[in-house]
Amino acid sequence: MKTTIKDVAKLANVSISTISRVMNSPEIVAPEKRQRVLEAIEQLRYHPNALARGLIFKKTKTIGVLVPDVSNAYYAEAIRGMEDAAREMGHNIILSNTDKNKKRLGDSLQVMAEKRVDGLIFMSEPVSSEDYELLRATGLPLVLAATHSLEYDIPSIKVNDEQAAYDGAVYLIGQGHRRIAMISGRPADTVAGLPRLQGFLRALRDAGLELDVERCVAYGDYRFEHGYEAMKRLHRSYPELTAVFAMSDEMGLGALSYLHEVGVKIPAEVSVLGFDNTRMASMAIPPLTTVGQPIARIGYGAVQKLLKVLDGEACELRTELAHELVVRDSVIALISQQ
Amino acid sequence: MKTTIKDVAKLANVSISTISRVMNSPEIVAPEKRQRVLEAIEQLRYHPNALARGLIFKKTKTIGVLVPDVSNAYYAEAIRGMEDAAREMGHNIILSNTDKNKKRLGDSLQVMAEKRVDGLIFMSEPVSSEDYELLRATGLPLVLAATHSLEYDIPSIKVNDEQAAYDGAVYLIGQGHRRIAMISGRPADTVAGLPRLQGFLRALRDAGLELDVERCVAYGDYRFEHGYEAMKRLHRSYPELTAVFAMSDEMGLGALSYLHEVGVKIPAEVSVLGFDNTRMASMAIPPLTTVGQPIARIGYGAVQKLLKVLDGEACELRTELAHELVVRDSVIALISQQ
DNA sequence: CTGAAAGCGCTTACAG
DNA sequence: CTGAAAGCGCTTACAG
Numbered sequence: 154m155k156t157t158i159k160d161v162a163k164l165a166n167v168s169i170s171t172i173s174r175v176m177n178s179p180e181i182v183a184p185e186k187r188q189r190v191l192e193a194i195e196q197l198r199y200h201p202n203a204l205a206r207g208l209i210f211k212k213t214k215t216i217g218v219l220v221p222d223v224s225n226a227y228y229a230e231a232i233r234g235m236e237d238a239a240r241e242m243g244h245n246i247i248l249s250n251t252d253k254n255k256k257r258l259g260d261s262l263q264v265m266a267e268k269r270v271d272g273l274i275f276m277s278e279p280v281s282s283e284d285y286e287l288l289r290a291t292g293l294p295l296v297l298a299a300t301h302s303l304e305y306d307i308p309s310i311k312v313n314d315e316q317a318a319y320d321g322a323v324y325l326i327g328q329g330h331r332r333i334a335m336i337s338g339r340p341a342d343t344v345a346g347l348p349r350l351q352g353f354l355r356a357l358r359d360a361g362l363e364l365d366v367e368r369c370v371a372y373g374d375y376r377f378e379h380g381y382e383a384m385k386r387l388h389r390s391y392p393e394l395t396a397v398f399a400m401s402d403e404m405g406l407g408a409l410s411y412l413h414e415v416g417v418k419i420p421a422e423v424s425v426l427g428f429d430n431t432r433m434a435s436m437a438i439p440p441l442t443t444v445g446q447p448i449a450r451i452g453y454g455a456v457q458k459l460l461k462v463l464d465g466e467a468c469e470l471r472t473e474l475a476h477e478l479v480v481r482d483s484v485i486a487l488i489s490q491q
Numbered sequence: 492m493k494t495t496i497k498d499v500a501k502l503a504n505v506s507i508s509t510i511s512r513v514m515n516s517p518e519i520v521a522p523e524k525r526q527r528v529l530e531a532i533e534q535l536r537y538h539p540n541a542l543a544r545g546l547i548f549k550k551t552k553t554i555g556v557l558v559p560d561v562s563n564a565y566y567a568e569a570i571r572g573m574e575d576a577a578r579e580m581g582h583n584i585i586l587s588n589t590d591k592n593k594k595r596l597g598d599s600l601q602v603m604a605e606k607r608v609d610g611l612i613f614m615s616e617p618v619s620s621e622d623y624e625l626l627r628a629t630g631l632p633l634v635l636a637a638t639h640s641l642e643y644d645i646p647s648i649k650v651n652d653e654q655a656a657y658d659g660a661v662y663l664i665g666q667g668h669r670r671i672a673m674i675s676g677r678p679a680d681t682v683a684g685l686p687r688l689q690g691f692l693r694a695l696r697d698a699g700l701e702l703d704v705e706r707c708v709a710y711g712d713y714r715f716e717h718g719y720e721a722m723k724r725l726h727r728s729y730p731e732l733t734a735v736f737a738m739s740d741e742m743g744l745g746a747l748s749y750l751h752e753v754g755v756k757i758p759a760e761v762s763v764l765g766f767d768n769t770r771m772a773s774m775a776i777p778p779l780t781t782v783g784q785p786i787a788r789i790g791y792g793a794v795q796k797l798l799k800v801l802d803g804e805a806c807e808l809r810t811e812l813a814h815e816l817v818v819r820d821s822v823i824a825l826i827s828q829q
Numbered sequence: 830c831t832g833a834a835a836g837c838g839c840t841t842a843c844a845g
Numbered sequence: 846c847t848g849a850a851a852g853c854g855c856t857t858a859c860a861g
Contacts (some may be wrong), residue, residue, distance in 0.1 A: 155607075155630070157854060168832045173856055183830060198628065203605040204551070205854035207542045208837045215585070215606070222571065224770070224787070229567035233560065236588050240595075245602060247553070248586045250574050257578075264583060267541040268553070269493075290536070292493070377774050406774045413776050432562070436715050436744045438751050438776045449562070495838055506848045511840055521846060543838035546853045 156197045165193035176201060207269065215245040216459060217265035217293075220276045221253050226431040227401075227448060231276060231298060234452025242460055244271075253277060259287050266291040272459045274298050276452075279344045280305070294462050298455035299446075300344045301471055308462060310454045310472040312446045314345050317476040318352030321398055321426055321444040324478055326360045329487030330396040330424060333357065335370045336383040336404045346372075349400050349428070369394070373404050380407020388415065395487060396424040402434045405441050409483070413438075420485035430479050440481035447474050494535045503531035514539060545607065553583040554797060555603035555631075558614045559591050564769040565739075565786060569614060569636060572790025580798055582609075591615060597625050604629040610797045612636055614790075617682045618643070632800050636793035637784075638682045639809055646800060648792045648810040650784045652683050655814040656690030659736055659764055659782040662816055664698045667825030668734040668762060671695065673708045674721040674746060676738050684710075687738050687766070707732070711742050718745020726753065733825060734762040740772045743779050747821070751776075758823035768817050778819035785812050 162169040167186060174182045175190045182190070193199070207213040218235055220228040232248065239246050247270060249261035265273065272294035280288070280302045288295055301309035325333055335353050338346030350370070357364050368390045373379025380399055384407060387394065399405035405427030409419060417423050419439060427434055430445030451474060461468045500507045505524060512520045513528045520528070531537075545551045556573055558566040570586065577584050585608060587599035603611065610632035618626070618640045626633055639647035663671050673691050676684030688708070695702050706728045711717025718737055722745060725732065737743035743765030747757060755761050757777060765772055768783030789812060799806045 159854080169855080170832060170857080171830090174831085177856075181830075186830085200601065200605045202546070202607060202854050203602075204542045204545045204607055205837085206856080208540070208546065208839090208854085209856055211837080213542070213606075223561065223574065224564075224568045224571040226562075226564060226567070229564070230562045232586070233562040233588060236561065236586060240587075240598070243602075245585050245587070245606065247583050248570070248574060249578075249583070250571060260578070263538065264541075264581075267538045268551075268583065269540060269542055377770075403774070410774065410776055410778075432715075433771055433774065436741070436748065436771065438748055440748075493838095497838080507839080508841080508848060509846090512847085515840075519846075524846085540838050543853085544840080546838085546855090547840055549853080 155202070156199050158199070158201070160197055161190065161193045161199050164197060165190045211269075212271055213269050214243055215247055215268070215270050216456060217247050217249065217261070217270040217273045218276070219249050219251050219258065219261060219273065222250050223248065226403075226433060227429055228276060230431065230448040231452035231455075234449030234454075235274065235298075235456050237449070238453040238456040242456070244456070244460070251277065255283055255287070258284065262287055262291050266293065271463055272296070274455050274459060276300065276455075278342050280307070294459060296455050296459040296462065299451050303343075306470060308458055308468060308470055308472075310451055310458055310474065311344075312451070312476045313473050315348040315352035315355075317428070317444050317446070318349035318398075318400070319356045320352075320476070320478060321428065322353045322356030323360075325396045325398060325424065325426055325484065326356065326362070328396075328424070328484055331362060332391070332394045333362075333364075333369070333396045333398060334387045334391050334394040336380055336387070336397060336399040336408060337370050337372050338375060338400050339372055345400070353398060373407075375401040375404060377403045377407040377410075380404025381411045382407070384408035384411040388412075388417075394423065396426065396484065398426045398428075400428045402427040402429045402431045402437075402441060402443055405443065405483075406433065406437050409437055409441070420483050424484040426484055434479070435481065437483070439483050442481045442484040443479050445477045445479040447477075450474060493540070494537050496537070496539070498535055499528065499531045499537050502535060503528045549607075550609055551607050552581055553585055553606070553608050554794060555585050555587065555599070555608040555611045556614070557587050557589050557596065557599060557611065560588050561586065564741075564771060565767055566614065568769065568786040569790035569793075572787030572792075573612065573636075573794050575787070576791040576794040580794070582794070582798070589615065593621055593625070596622065600625055600629050604631065609801055610634070612793050612797060614638065614793075616680050616684075618645070632797060634793050634797040634800065637789050641681075644808060646796055646806060646808055646810075648789055648796055648812065649682075650789070650814045651811050653686040653690035653693075655766070655782050655784070656687035656736075656738070657694045658690075658814065658816060659766065660691045660694030661698075663734045663736060663762065663764055663822065664694065664700070666734075666762070666822055669700060670729070670732045671700075671702075671707070671734045671736060672725045672729050672732040674718055674725070674735060674737040674742050675708050675710050676713060677710055683738070691736060711745075713739040713742060715741045715745040715748075718742025719749045720745070722746035722749040726750075726755075732761065734764065734822065736764045736766075738766045740765040740767045740769045740775075740779060740781055743781065743821075744771065744775050747775055747779070758821050762822040764822055772817070773819065775821070777821050780819045780822040781817050783815045783817040785815075788812060
């Protein structure tokens, strides 16, 4: 069916060894012969079978990517970065959605192990001990993207979540806000939820601001609907707030929607600050000011890092990428208070 | 390194043939032996090497997916559907972003051919003749998702774009709108741009409405910024409009943003209708009424279809999935005109 | 410089 | 029921 090395050998009238040589170390074969082989390859549109090569080299140049859900804007953008890096390094990506479900994760891992991917990138919230066991059982090199592990020594790449939330809160305070509420991730999420909450609280403390966590913090799982509900709750429990810091753009948009619904002007009456800087932040009304993560670069960096460990190169265990405040129109300066 | 069939054979004290048999047709091997082998497999956590099997079966159970850009919400959702279907059928997906760039497409295709993916799914706007040549040169089975080809007989799955646009326009008209503008895709895009424009025009014609295409239709490439600019243009060229039909949710959001900026109330003064029903439609302010495509199901159906052609099963050439009007809050009924 | 041979990890007729 | 052998498509020492 597909043309094989034998077909080329026959056409060029040499042994298959020679064909293999012109493909792998051309300089070692006689010029005229090399030329003849090249022509045969061209003529037959010969493409070496990567399965056969993989069997020999024990490398497939493909990496397995595990994310909760591609259809989420954040993960989609990270995957874009991964594919770009993979492509540049001559690799491919096999994508798997885990839905944060052990069974799905286990199944994917099993198949990836059988297909002999060179390594794994795991992207999600905290690496639970079950996740870790599953991951480790494959024996495959692993890099964490947008998450990390404090219990296990797994290379990872992410933003400094505590500091990012701190900086976001400081910005709000600098704009004159004193009554600030937070739409937080779950404190049980020790990778993003808890540290961001801590960063937020540290900023308020440093500014000498009091804050009743019960009244001023609502929780959600980073999704639009949660942001909407959380905002509704805060609007009642903390009606005097002048600013809300949401820990994802989606939750920020949810807050925007709720406030708009009840007729609160943004940012005139309430300022909203988001987190992530996904593309939707700029599509909000008003365009959402947000603490930006370099999402695609996290993905890009994750595969770079994985390829380094595959090459046995040294690399730092936990890479930290810089976040950046992206100022748009959803936060207003409270001049009156200055 | 990795444990192989030989290790298992040694441990179970049988030949490798027997190991292979218990993995592929267990009923054919003696019960006690089978048991012994199963234990050895378990104990060594043996996973057969998919490369070796692929070499023999000439099947890799992986399919290559080519999309313009995963980070686009529409494609991300389709990919989700594809992965779900692939997983259910025991397949994997190798993802590649083409950026609608011949070079990238060619490179991806080359690698996918070498890795011997079982088939290809191509998702994008029209299949150009160069695209087609590239695709065909791989010799791999192909299915088109959210696009089709009228020149070539390639199995495809999509919505009826002309009818969907027609139905959207009819809805607007039914709500009492008479002065309707359109933010269209490019007419050069013969898969979505042109047919939707035609469907829109047909609806107005059927309703006996006059429309000056020059003044009332603006064009864009489905992105937010284009929707924004197009709306700005329409606002000047056709100030008396009461409704705008945007051919993507992103462009709809762009229109919303522009109108909000210039103080036009939505939907009180202008109604906006989107297309696609991506998740962001529900996150808009106001929530966007839109002509919905079953995006994930298009992806799901595309791999189902591909697997059918791989199995040599018969399947229709062009599958059409139903669209559906999703009513939210961005379109108002013009009572006064009824 | 080049061919024959062994081997990568599996499967499957072919003989027993 | 089961083992030895050939073969999937390649690569690479090993001899010339």
